[in-house]
Amino acid sequence: MKPVKRLFGRLTACVPATALGLCLAGSAMAELEGLSENEMSEIDGAAIGVVLENFKFSHGTDKPDATGNQARIFRIAGIKSTDGRDVDITVNRFYVSGANSDYGENLTGVNLGRLINPWRIDVVDGDDIGIDHKAVLEFAAPAMVSAAEGYDCLSTGAVAGTGTCSSRPATADYNGERADIGMQMNVGIGADRSANINIHAQSAVIDGSYLRLWGDGDRNQMVAQFKLNFYTPELSVDVCAHDGSTCDSRIYMSDVVMELALGNQLQPLFLDVDGGGNFVIDIAAIRKPAAGEIGANGLRGSSNTEAWDFYESYYANPEYRSNFSIGNFSVGSKDFGSARVQGMLIQHLSIRTKDLAQ
Numbered sequence: 176m177k178p179v180k181r182l183f184g185r186l187t188a189c190v191p192a193t194a195l196g197l198c199l200a201g202s203a204m205a206e207l208e209g210l211s212e213n214e215m216s217e218i219d220g221a222a223i224g225v226v227l228e229n230f231k232f233s234h235g236t237d238k239p240d241a242t243g244n245q246a247r248i249f250r251i252a253g254i255k256s257t258d259g260r261d262v263d264i265t266v267n268r269f270y271v272s273g274a275n276s277d278y279g280e281n282l283t284g285v286n287l288g289r290l291i292n293p294w295r296i297d298v299v300d301g302d303d304i305g306i307d308h309k310a311v312l313e314f315a316a317p318a319m320v321s322a323a324e325g326y327d328c329l330s331t332g333a334v335a336g337t338g339t340c341s342s343r344p345a346t347a348d349y350n351g352e353r354a355d356i357g358m359q360m361n362v363g364i365g366a367d368r369s370a371n372i373n374i375h376a377q378s379a380v381i382d383g384s385y386l387r388l389w390g391d392g393d394r395n396q397m398v399a400q401f402k403l404n405f406y407t408p409e410l411s412v413d414v415c416a417h418d419g420s421t422c423d424s425r426i427y428m429s430d431v432v433m434e435l436a437l438g439n440q441l442q443p444l445f446l447d448v449d450g451g452g453n454f455v456i457d458i459a460a461i462r463k464p465a466a467g468e469i470g471a472n473g474l475r476g477s478s479n480t481e482a483w484d485f486y487e488s489y490y491a492n493p494e495y496r497s498n499f500s501i502g503n504f505s506v507g508s509k510d511f512g513s514a515r516v517q518g519m520l521i522q523h524l525s526i527r528t529k530d531l532a533q
Contacts, residue, residue: 222295222296222297222298223295223296223297224288224290224293224294224295225288225293225294225295225296226286226287226288226289226290226293226294227286227287227288228284228286228350229284229285229286229350230271230284230285230286230287231270231271231272231273231282231283231284231285232269232270232271232272233268233269233270233271233272233279233282234249234266234268234269234270248265248266248267249265249266249269250263250264250265250266251263251264251265251266252264256364256365260364260365261363261364261365262362262363262364263362263363263368264360264361264362264363265360265361265363266358266359266360267359267360267361268357268358268359269357269358269359270282270355270356270357270358271285271354271355271356272284272285272354272355272356273285273345273350273351273354273355274331274344274345274351274353274354274355274377274378275345275355276355276377278355278357278375278411279355279357279375283350284350285345285350285351285352285353285354285355286350286351286352287352287354288316288317288352289317289341289342289343289352292317292318292320292341293317294314294315294316294317295313295314295315296313296314297312297313297315298310298311298312298313299311299313299387301389304387304440305440306387306389306400306440306443309389309390310389311387311388311389312387312388312389313385313386313387313388314385314386315384315385315386316381316382316383316384316385316404317341317342317352317382317383318341318382318383319339319340319341319382319383319404320339320340320341321339322336322337322338322339323336324336325337325338325339325340325341326338326340326341326342326343326344327340328340328380328382328406328432329406329407329408329430329432330344330408331344331345331353331378331408332344339382339383340380340382340383340406341382342380342382344378345378351378352380353378353379353380354378354379355375355376355377355378355379356375356376356379357373357374357375357376358373358374359371359372359373360372360373370414371414371415371416372412372414373411373412373413373414373415374410374411374412375409375410375411376407376409376410376431377407377408377409377410378407378408378409379405379406379407380404380405380406380407381403381404381405381406382404382406383402383404384402384403384404384405385400385401385402386399386400386401386402387399387400387401391443391445394445396445396446396447397445397446397447398438398443398444398445398446399437399438399443399444399445399446400437400438400439400440400443400444401435401436401437401438401444402434402435402436402437402494403433403434403435403437404433404434404435405431405432405433405434405435406431406432406433407431408429408430408431409427409428409429409431410427410428410431411425411426411427411428412425412426413425413426424506424507425506425507426504426505426506427503427504427505427506428501428502428503428504429501429502429503430500430501430502430503431500431501431502432498432499432500432501433498433499434497434498434499435497435499436494436495436496436497436521437458437521437524438458439492439494439495441461441485441488441489441495442458442459442461442489442495442521442522443458444456444457444458444524445457445458445459449527453527453528453529454526454527454528455525455526455527455528456524456525456526456527457524457525457526458521458523458524458525459523460522460523461486461489461522464482464486465482467479468482468483469482469483469486475487490520493518495520496518496519496520497516497519497520497521498515498516498517498518498519499514499515499516499519500513500514500515500516500517501513501514501515
């Protein structure tokens with residue numbers, strides 16, 4: 176089989192902190208060669224890889240610019256509170272920057288992906304990933320690598336051979352592939368605009384994350400597998416005013432690890448919209464064993480081997496389980512120590528949105 180040659184785009188992007196503009200500069204390079212009809216029939220696609228180099232982004236505030244021109248903002252409106260007041264959500268700031276940005280004050284470039292391990296958009300053979308007889312659309316972050324060649328996912332000074340993340344931390348001479356990410360929002364309910372929510376993550380990594388989508392012919396629904404890995408040495412949440420005049424207690428979380436698994440080969444995630452226009456997300460419960468399929472002692476020798484192997488693969492596979500840990504959790508001056516949820520298995524999930532105005 177002749178693989179299609181990969182094409183990687185090299186982009187540099189910047190957005191001024193006080194305006195919602197975008198500038199791109201870069202090049203795309205690939206070696207091309209002619210193929211005969213017979214060769215074309217043997218091609219096996221190798222996906223699209225995306226790498227962003229020296230990337231930084233910042234959406235500005237809702238204040239007019241220096242010349243008094245109308246502000247450019249991101250606003251969500253048209254929502255009503257339970258008592259009938261208008262709810263207006265304004266995203267005053269959203270930024271993606273290199274490490275050590277001082278909560279978005281000092282923006283620098285960051286590399287997203289590496290040429291040897293890019294972000295990927297691909298159509299994969301479901302037979303290769305346990306989704307039989309389906310073509311699966313996959314959006315994937317850089318993959319995890321072996322501990323012998325990877326980097327610790329949390330340490331900002333990690334070196335090769337210390338962990339399984341491909342993305343490298345920044346150094347004095349290199350941008351690294353770990354981004355500072357933050358958002359500042361103001362929530363107005365009627366005339367009250369006092370509510371602010373600010374979220375900042377430092378040196379964040381999402382290696383090993385992916386979204387897989389395909390269609391289910393029996394239920395006529397879209398089906399998904401969603402794996403979200405999120406690692407950051409510091410995640411903070413506060414309700415401070417943007418000008419710093421008032422600030423209630425901040426929530427600090429250090430060494431945050433979230434490995435969330437929604438849907439798997441045995442228990443996919445179904446996505447749908449009901450007759451009222453509401454979104455429906457459903458992970459159906461795993462089937463119950465029939466009478467006599469599993470022996471009284473729970474061992475394989477006394478059970479139907481096919482049924483026993485089915486449940487063993489379901490309960491023992493670590494890829495089906497979610498983990499969450501915090502190295503240290505504090506609110507203001509109060510320290511609550513560490514927290515951990517390990518090996519959580521979602522056996523059934525049903526979420527349905529509802530229009531509160533109805």
